[in-house]
Amino acid sequence: MKNLFFVFFLLLSAVCFSQDCTIVQINAYWNESNTRRDLERVAGCEYVLAYLEDQPKSVKDKVFSVPSVLIYKDGALVKSYQAGIDLKLSVSFKEIQNYIYLLKNS
Numbered sequence: 001m002k003n004l005f006f007v008f009f010l011l012l013s014a015v016c017f018s019q020d021c022t023i024v025q026i027n028a029y030w031n032e033s034n035t036r037r038d039l040e041r042v043a044g045c046e047y048v049l050a051y052l053e054d055q056p057k058s059v060k061d062k063v064f065s066v067p068s069v070l071i072y073k074d075g076a077l078v079k080s081y082q083a084g085i086d087l088k089l090s091v092s093f094k095e096i097q098n099y100i101y102l103l104k105n106s
Helices: 001-019 029-034 036-042 093-104
Strands: 021-027 046-051 066-072 078-084
Touching: 021 029, 021 093, 036 093, 066 093, 078 093
Parallel strands: 021 046
Antiparallel strands: 021 066, 066 078
């Protein structure tokens, strides 16, 4: 059973870390209604939704607005979008998708 779990973990790691582009959306449970569900459909990127309340203090201290969308390429942060005073992201799906296309082709 240990060997089966180890193989499963290796396969999962290979899939997750083979991505060179990741979109991370950080929101809060109390702001769930403003979570951008359309970001799951962005082509060419892995998508992760995380809740601020579940993050360690080191992450919480760096997030000033929710929701926030962070785009990583090869593990490095390359772009971020934060909500305004209305607690909603004003960036369009098309703008994010176009940024990902540019990122992948550069």
